[in-house]
Amino acid sequence: MNLNQLLKSKIEEAISSLFNTSAGNSQLQPTNPEFEGSHTLVCFPLTKVSKKKPEETAALIGQWLVDNTDLVDRYNVVKGFLNLVLDDKVWVKVFQDILNEEDYGVVPATGEEIMVEYSSPNTNKPLHLGHLRNNFLGWSVASIYEANGYKVHRVQIINDRGIHICKSMAAWKLFGNGETPESSGLKGDKLVGKYYVEFDKACKKEVADLIAQGMDKEQAEKNAPIMKQAVDMLQKWEQKDADTISLWKTMNGWVYDGFDVTYKQMGVHFDKLYFESETYLLGKEEVLKGVEEGVFYKKADGSVWVDLTEDGLDEKVLLRSDGTSVYMTQDIGTAMLRFRDFPNISRQVYTVGNEQEYHFKVLFLILAKLGYAWAKECYHLSYGMVDLPSGKMKSREGTVVDADDLMAEMIGEAEKQTRELGKIDEMDQDEASALFEMIGIGALKFYLLKVDPKKRMMFNPNESIQLQGHTGPFIQYTHARIRSIVRKAATMDIGSGLANIDSLLPNEQKLISFLSIYPDRLQDAARDYSPSIIANYAYDLAKEYNQFYQAIPIFSESDKQKLSLRVALSEKVGEVLRKAMGLLGVVVPERM
RNA sequence: GGUCCGGUAGCUCAACUGGAUAGAGCAUCAGCCUUCUAAGCUGAGGGUUCGGGGUUCGAGUCCCUGCCGGAUCACCA
Numbered sequence: 001m002n003l004n005q006l007l008k009s010k011i012e013e014a015i016s017s018l019f020n021t022s023a024g025n026s027q028l029q030p031t032n033p034e035f036e037g038s039h040t041l042v043c044f045p046l047t048k049v050s051k052k053k054p055e056e057t058a059a060l061i062g063q064w065l066v067d068n069t070d071l072v073d074r075y076n077v078v079k080g081f082l083n084l085v086l087d088d089k090v091w092v093k094v095f096q097d098i099l100n101e102e103d104y105g106v107v108p109a110t111g112e113e114i115m116v117e118y119s120s121p122n123t124n125k126p127l128h129l130g131h132l133r134n135n136f137l138g139w140s141v142a143s144i145y146e147a148n149g150y151k152v153h154r155v156q157i158i159n160d161r162g163i164h165i166c167k168s169m170a171a172w173k174l175f176g177n178g179e180t181p182e183s184s185g186l187k188g189d190k191l192v193g194k195y196y197v198e199f200d201k202a203c204k205k206e207v208a209d210l211i212a213q214g215m216d217k218e219q220a221e222k223n224a225p226i227m228k229q230a231v232d233m234l235q236k237w238e239q240k241d242a243d244t245i246s247l248w249k250t251m252n253g254w255v256y257d258g259f260d261v262t263y264k265q266m267g268v269h270f271d272k273l274y275f276e277s278e279t280y281l282l283g284k285e286e287v288l289k290g291v292e293e294g295v296f297y298k299k300a301d302g303s304v305w306v307d308l309t310e311d312g313l314d315e316k317v318l319l320r321s322d323g324t325s326v327y328m329t330q331d332i333g334t335a336m337l338r339f340r341d342f343p344n345i346s347r348q349v350y351t352v353g354n355e356q357e358y359h360f361k362v363l364f365l366i367l368a369k370l371g372y373a374w375a376k377e378c379y380h381l382s383y384g385m386v387d388l389p390s391g392k393m394k395s396r397e398g399t400v401v402d403a404d405d406l407m408a409e410m411i412g413e414a415e416k417q418t419r420e421l422g423k424i425d426e427m428d429q430d431e432a433s434a435l436f437e438m439i440g441i442g443a444l445k446f447y448l449l450k451v452d453p454k455k456r457m458m459f460n461p462n463e464s465i466q467l468q469g470h471t472g473p474f475i476q477y478t479h480a481r482i483r484s485i486v487r488k489a490a491t492m493d494i495g496s497g498l499a500n501i502d503s504l505l506p507n508e509q510k511l512i513s514f515l516s517i518y519p520d521r522l523q524d525a526a527r528d529y530s531p532s533i534i535a536n537y538a539y540d541l542a543k544e545y546n547q548f549y550q551a552i553p554i555f556s557e558s559d560k561q562k563l564s565l566r567v568a569l570s571e572k573v574g575e576v577l578r579k580a581m582g583l584l585g586v587v588v589p590e591r592m
Numbered sequence: 593g594g595u596c597c598g599g600u601a602g603c604u605c606a607a608c609u610g611g612a613u614a615g616a617g618c619a620u621c622a623g624c625c626u627u628c629u630a631a632g633c634u635g636a637g638g639g640u641u642c643g644g645g646g647u648u649c650g651a652g653u654c655c656c657u658g659c660c661g662g663a664u665c666a667c668c669a
Contacts, residue, residue: 354596356669468618
């Protein structure tokens, strides 16, 4: 039983013994720093059963706890708030329990199994800042679930087919002169992206020409020769034309090679990849089955629809009148395939931007209508857009922040600042460059993950590159400091017994208190699908540790037991920081 | 227009799901390196939590209403 539960049950005892009733669940909260104590009982709701003023009620309970338990050393009452000061021995015991735990904060396997999808890019252009938030989020949520005892499958669906890739193919055929990543030295995804832009430019020009010749805009967009070529390629692709398929494979291959490099730098991976080209037909089958079963209906022109008006939504098309699939059709197929591949998963988590909230609402409803029980367990991990100081990122306006460029820039800045501080004087080349990367990528991940995922966020390049304050490097630095302490302690003869310690300094008590709530934060983060809870916890813990570090010169302590406690406390804080940051995908250094 | 998000210090974000005098970082100002790493610590200034009602012992948080910003409502993905 943890400390909070123990306290609560004692409080229940106090209430039933004092007032002859049970009060249900009592409200226990952390004590405001300006008052003495660690736990505070809010007594206003108890006046109903106590029939006394809040202050009196609080005092009675406080006194009862002092008299009848060995948890509470003393108390004070401010208005209706009962502030409890626990016996220091209780805190020492709490710490001892934490030390005794095999893998603190990690829940043993529960047997539950889920799937987390993230990234899921189109294959016609490189990854950008938005993908970074997506990948870091999905990766982190997956890790958080693992730490909560779940078995997690990390997957993505790759949008490898469709008009977008055909556009790049068409432009490459027209203007490419056989250019390859090898011949040009360009990263594969960048090369294919370049031709996507080329397509857009050429198409716009042709449309303008047609309009100048008197054609209306809509017609012109359809009849631009390059657009016709792209559409033609899409049709040929669906008919499995050998040349088209071959080019498609080649260009997608370039993109995957490029993505691999980016994912590696991001530090994410996937257990299994799904490709739209392999799932869209399954979705189509399922939709046709649904028509037979009367779940969906066919209109006169042959298009297939689902009626969601009873659920407060609209009618939604599932197959075009020409029989081809839409986005929704594919997602139905993908979802089914995944549950077929992994029959034990109880839930799928989709990490996709909030502009697709409606889409997922509809998807889950449809899956439920098709009779799949797991549909209601599916969750759209919806996150807000990343804005730039100049406004929204727009690929057409060239304001997109490229993922590779940004990561390289962060690492470069980390190197610059680290050198300026003279931190690498005693490091060899390998350690130094590993450190630059750790700091640069760590700063970026922390910056993107510290914000509540649901919220839209601002990405200010100057600020994100900053390495002091509420940042990843601040926490990395704290970890490095701790490791330095631990290394020094290892060369000394320090015992490990805490048994006889019966008093703590406030800084020590607060640190133990912080450590003790880590498992709660871990649960909260999973419940809310929110790495920001972990990020902010790690920051608070590091902040608290630095205060302790500054206030108490550890090695000037002559009492062996106290010295031992402080070293053990430091080491444990370091370990929790490392694990918490690990859940964000951030690696922490031994020195920096 | 319908639906769904959001609006907190100059800026970027918190606030343990209804609790105490709303907290951090950045920026500004003033201190702290002979002691375990100053990427740190201490202190100061900075707020009508968008406006207006309501619910109750108590509201940034819940309800109603107005204003502002965004997303979405395709035989696009």
